[in-house]
Amino acid sequence: MVHIEDLFTGAADATTAAPIDWDPLREHDALLEVGLLDCRVCPLTGRSGLLLDMRTALQYRTGNAALLVVRGMRSFRWRETPPNTELFNFSVGSSSPTATAEAWRIDLGLFIDGELSIEGKSADFYLLNADALPDAPPNYSGRGLDEVRHALPWWDSECTVLEWSSTDGI
Template identity: 60%
Template sequence: MITIEDLFTGAGGDASAAPFVWDPLREPDALQDVGLLDCRMCPLTGRVGLLLDMRTALQYRTGNAALLTVRGLASFEWSEEPLERELLNFAITSSTPSASRKGVRMELALFPDGLLSVAGKAAEFHLLDAEGVPETIPDYTERRLSDVRAGLPWWDSGCIVLRSATAPGT
């Protein structure tokens, strides 16, 4: 079994799976109500990975996690209204993918008040079944990451790739 980290670094080999009917790299708002758990940016390899919690997704009935990777990174922009908090569960309210001859871009609007934009030469999206993740999301209220970590898919989670999509350049 591979880990989500293996998919991000490319150490998982060929992780492609059946294609999507509702492709998040091409369909606007395909990621609506998906939770954004973590972002990893690796300057050495020019890639960014967005780790997603799919248990609340509107469009997908299978999978409890997903990884969106952008390679040939051109930009990574994050903004939010600073709030005092230990944890804040960001949910995607809108996803806007776009592609051109220059590459791909994904714009994510987040609730309660965040924006994430990432662009690069190519993108991959993998819908995953992460091992050991409970069916329900944890309660984030007045808790720390160490308190809820066991209830989340994470980079070291073993996983099975259920579906895959790629955007130009991959």
């Protein structure tokens, strides 16, 4: 078992996991209805990470969490219309990965009104089973992060890597 944080930093090796069937690093709209929980940007290492709640995903029947790591980050762009609540579940309405010889990029359209775009040299995607989570995401209405945090996969969550993919070799 590993911590999600260790996958982000590269301290854990998940290359022995099975290859992913529906690959969001290559397939358009593979991340439909996935919940975006948190984003990390580490300028020191040139990495960004997206922590995802997979319990509402349309394309995946296994895994309750996922991590998308972009290495050699070139850009990170976030735009949203701020919601009127303390917590708001941004869910993915579209996902569009593109690859060239020089870079990999993903553009996410987020429900209700948000956009996220990340570009870097390469990316890894880990489909995870985070320990001790309920079957459904928490109700965010009128609650703070400290009230729902126990029901979410988080950076310190212990997990098992079920499947993975990488853009290395594209």
